[in-house]
Amino acid sequence: MPEVAVNPVPFFVVIGLYIVLMAGIGIYATRHTNTMQDYFVLSGKAGFIVSGIAYATTQYSMGTFLGTPGTIYGIGYAGMGINVPGVAFSLVIPAIFIGRRLVTLGHREGFLTLSDYLSDRYENKKMSGVLGVMMLCFLIPMMGAQILGAGILVNVFTGLPNWVGIVGMGVIVIGYCMTGGMRGAMMTDVVQGVLMFGAAIAAFVICLVMGGGMSSLNESLAKIGESFMTFPGANGAMPWGYYVSNILLWSFFTMGQPQLFTKFFAMKDHKTMFRSVILATVGMMLTCTMCSWAGVLGYPLIGELSNHDYIIPVIIQRGLPPVVASVFIAGIAAAGMSTIDGVLITATSAATRDIYQKFINPKASDEFIMKISRYVTIVIGVIVIIFGCAQPGSIFIINTFAFAGMAMFIVPVLFGMYWKKATCPAAIASIVSGVVTLIACTKVPALKAMIHGFHAVVPAAVVAAIVMFVVSLATQKYAASEETLKRHMLVK
Structure with a gap:
């Protein structure tokens, strides 16, 4: 310098x-x-x-x-x-x-x-x-x-x-x-x-x-x-x-x-x-x-x-x-x-x-x-x-990684607001799977090569969304009540 x-x-x-x-x-x-x-x-x-x-x-x-x-x-x-x-x-x-x-x-x-x-x-x-x-x-x-x-x-x-x-x-x-x-x-x-x-x-x-x-x-x-x-x-x-x-x-x-x-x-x-x-x-x-x-x-x-x-x-x-x-x-x-x-x-x-x-x-x-x-x-x-x-x-690398990690919360938030069948087990599973994918695609060379230059947040979000959808369908007994859904999804 x-x-x-x-x-x-x-x-x-x-x-x-x-x-x-x-x-x-x-x-x-x-x-x-x-x-x-x-x-x-x-x-x-x-x-x-x-x-x-x-x-x-x-x-x-x-x-x-x-x-x-x-x-x-x-x-x-x-x-x-x-x-x-x-x-x-x-x-x-x-x-x-x-x-x-x-x-x-x-x-x-x-x-x-x-x-x-x-x-x-x-x-x-x-x-x-x-x-x-x-x-x-x-x-x-x-x-x-x-x-x-x-x-x-x-x-x-x-x-x-x-x-x-x-x-x-x-x-x-x-x-x-x-x-x-x-x-x-x-x-x-x-x-x-x-x-x-x-x-x-x-x-x-x-x-x-x-x-x-x-x-x-x-x-x-x-x-x-x-x-x-x-x-x-x-x-x-x-x-x-x-x-x-x-x-x-x-x-x-x-x-x-x-x-x-x-x-x-x-x-x-x-x-x-x-x-x-x-x-x-x-x-x-x-x-x-x-x-x-x-x-x-x-x-x-x-x-x-x-x-x-x-x-x-x-x-x-x-x-x-x-x-x-x-x-x-x-x-x-x-x-x-x-x-x-x-x-x-x-x-x-x-x-x-x-x-x-x-x-x-x-x-x-x-x-x-x-x-x-x-x-x-x-x-x-x-x-x-x-x-x-x-x-x-x-600063840039640390800030970007932390921002990407917290971005995984977007999946249960959006599914929760716009899809009645979203469940609690699916919400937790989506965040965990998204974070694990983010870290793997950032740190593992083979996976990093597979995403062809895209930021790791993209495959991480895709995995989190798929997990949210599949697990929600498999765990409908944990779906929120109609009262809760009405409060959250019919907001005026």
Whole structure:
């Protein structure tokens, strides 16, 4: 990686002010968080601005500002072919297929989590324990991918080792999530969303100014290699199968993400949902497109980097005065924090409500669950910090794998909403078989070769759907009652 001028004082001053602001929001949220419904879903009272920004910022992540631009930096324009259309539909598709029903069911039935919905639809509260454990297995790596980015930011701007940023971000997010729950997470998301948008604009504009305009940068990129300008990208990294399946992963399979699923339960009504989706989609399209474009243009501007994840921080660091650069770097840190806080609340609910209250100790009161949730948040947060310090892979690879794993929840959700014969044994079998197939097609060379360049999520989803259909037909004695089906499938 080329040398960068390290100036830690402005960075620490700006980040310090940002931490104070987040702490203040957490304290305010704590004073208005009195029930478990407040803690997990804001009692279903979130308006469209808060909902829209929180919906988008939970989908934003360090991948948006580090992992994805870093990957596109090494591929070229072909990489934008996945990111831009994927973002365009990632929030609209869930709203169309499941959002309206979830808003209604969340208010009417008091659902707080994805497992709440599934265990009620399939009339088996004990399945929450199984689903909760599986969620944690993927939610923790997803948070770990975000926290890795904090280490990169601190390293670029201060020269300190990565673990300093990893531990620092972990402690901050644990603090305001432990105290304010979903209210604290969604309120901080509003501030973080504004900072993210500013960081994306800054990175793109810096590229144009420093590189002499789009035409000049594109000419320089073409000289480096024509493959950067066309499909399938540099080194043939974006074959059509991988291209199509990744668009599906980042758009259609968003419906299976429990941290986004829960956002529908927090929304005030259907009108709020539609306004939120429009606001979130426009904001994400602009932000992600500019970040991705900066990743493409960064190669001729910055040159070769040993770690591609550094590209956006290096562009901002080189193109702006230290204090201004630090403000926008806080925006990138906000991208990770906004994802971690939403996922952390979801992971906490999986551990306390889905596993403990429903599976281990059904007699536990809501007041007790709310109390221990704060301590569980600390425990999960510490595990995430340890995961980040271990640095098991790149941000993009970890984030993609975790996202694909949670995508398997889409099968029992959609079958449950639109097919009366779907059963509980089939729901569990579909998720397990889907996850096993995902891991096998990712890790076993022979199976990986058989899918001909497609992402492993595609065969995994196909297997999960087939298992769901076959097992449901074979286990009709476990089908939900007419009363339950009427509540879930005839939602107005």
